[in-house]
Amino acid sequence: MIRSVSIGIITDNIREMCIEANHCLSKDMEQSLKEAVSREESPLGRKILGQLQENLQIAEKERIPICQDTGMAVIFVEIGQDVHFEGGLLEDAIHEGVRLGYEEGFLRKSVVEDPIFRKNTRDNTPAVIHYTLTAGDKVKLTLAPKGFGSENMSRVFMLKPADGIEGVKNAILTAVKDAGPNACPPMVVGVGIGGTFEKCALLAKKALTRPVDERASVPYVKELELEMLGRINMLGIGPGGLGGTVTALAVNINTYPTHIAGLPVAVNICCHVNRHVTREL
Amino acid sequence: MDKYIKTPITAEVTEDLRAGDYVYITGTVYVARDAAHKRLVEALEKTEREFYAERFLSKTDGLQQSEQEKLQQRLRETLPFPIVDSVLYYMGPSPAREGRPIGSAGPTTASRMDRYAPRLLDLGQKAMIGKGKRTKEVIDGIIRNQAVYFAAVGGAGALLSKCIKKSETICYEDLGAEAVLKLEVDHFPVIVVIDREGNNLYETAAKEYEKGK
Secondary structure: OOEEEEHHHHHHHHHHHHHHHHHOOOHHHHHHHHHHHHHOOOHHHHHHHHHHHHHHHHHHHHOOOOOOOOOEEEEEEEEEOOEEEEOOOHHHHHHHHHHHHHHHOOOOOOOEOOOOOOOEOOOOOOOEEEEEEEOOOOEEEEEEEEOHHHHOOOEEEEEOHHHHHHHHHHHHHHHHHHHHHHHOOOEEEEEEEEEOHHHHHHHHHHHOOOOOOOOOOOHHHHHHHHHHHHHHOOOOOOHHHOOOOOOEEEEEEEEEEEOOOOEEEEEEEEOOOOOOEEEEO | OEEEEEOOOOHHHHHOOOOOOEEEEEEEEEEOOHHHHHHHHHHHHHHHHHHHHHOOOOOOOOOOHHHHHHHHHHHHHHOOOOOOOOEEEOOOOOOOOOOOOOOOOOOOEHHHHOOOHHHHHHOOOOEEEEEOOOOHHHHHHHHHOOOEEEEOOOOOHHHHHOOEEEEEEEEOHHHHHHOEEEEEEEEEEEEEEEOOOOOEHHHHHHHHHOOOO
């Protein structure tokens, strides 16, 4: 059976999700920041972690965005193949939702229409949209506004198969070390391993939307996530990059089959304001 | 150590600031980020070209001491705010809700302003507030001019906005979130990352907590 979905519903939901994501962090992130205080050895680090919690409370209570960089809206759209959209183009509906959300939510408009000429579009559109087709008749929307302090510190490494898992570990540590204080630690590290050049970047981005308290299902990937979190937290970068033992809150890794000749690794770094909201319609 | 300072930030003020100090700033702070910096420095370059052209000189010709001072003065007057002993905050706020002076207002990454910062420091700017690493050229500029680089906590824009009592756009309004602002701040919390002797907290503090070296 084909299910009809009016695109007006998509616009309304995207609008609300933009506002929600920028004012309230998801429960897993909030909890993780709270727990981090007891693991932080630096007094200044603990003070900063305390301020980050206070910041979250003020943001939610007084309706001030958690961070002034309310991001470029990244949206994952999973469409059940039994869905039919009515009333216009899905893509237009999504951009309209972003436009309304950023205007009504007093969110910063951070998008420029051309990467060289850099004129602000003044409504934070366009969004970056990734579509996938799935089974069923539901539409799942995941919105992740991405700030560029941490986005700028993200990397893609095209490793050789012979580099193996040690090469992957080095790539992750290199990206985190280079990011240091610029990426607003404590960070969440999204990693994509495998696929092609663009696929691994997408895997890394998607990994950032997984709850920070949920580990990968593949046993060796889960072990790798835990080992890398431990090693990153030994780097000494700490909250705000001002020294300490909490540099990352989680390492989330996704993998995909790849070519016999390659081992692509993408490291997408996100600050402690790792915003993501998911709704199923 | 906790310290309390008032603007303008003179050389006497920076003398007492050391990397690692926790500082509360009260007074006037100017705001500019990427696009505004580009325009400020373009305006300075234009003034400089005019100055040399008026004297039928080229930039490679040396200037006498008195002429050099005249040029510095002209350059300072080109800028839309008093640069001597000023504090510049690298920030682009979210829009203010009704009845509030400003929206979320945390620091942006300072390294994107590295290309422009030495020029402004040499004209008398004394303090920068941002987050993240700086280049050697900026650190040299800090030492040369007895200036200071502060970090504010990145991603704490809601909290920091509470210390901003007044905000006024002074130029480049067309840049939207990137316009130049004049803020009045009260006990705005920052940490000295690079002091005027070139001590760098990002380097020393990370080493202190690094394990399994």
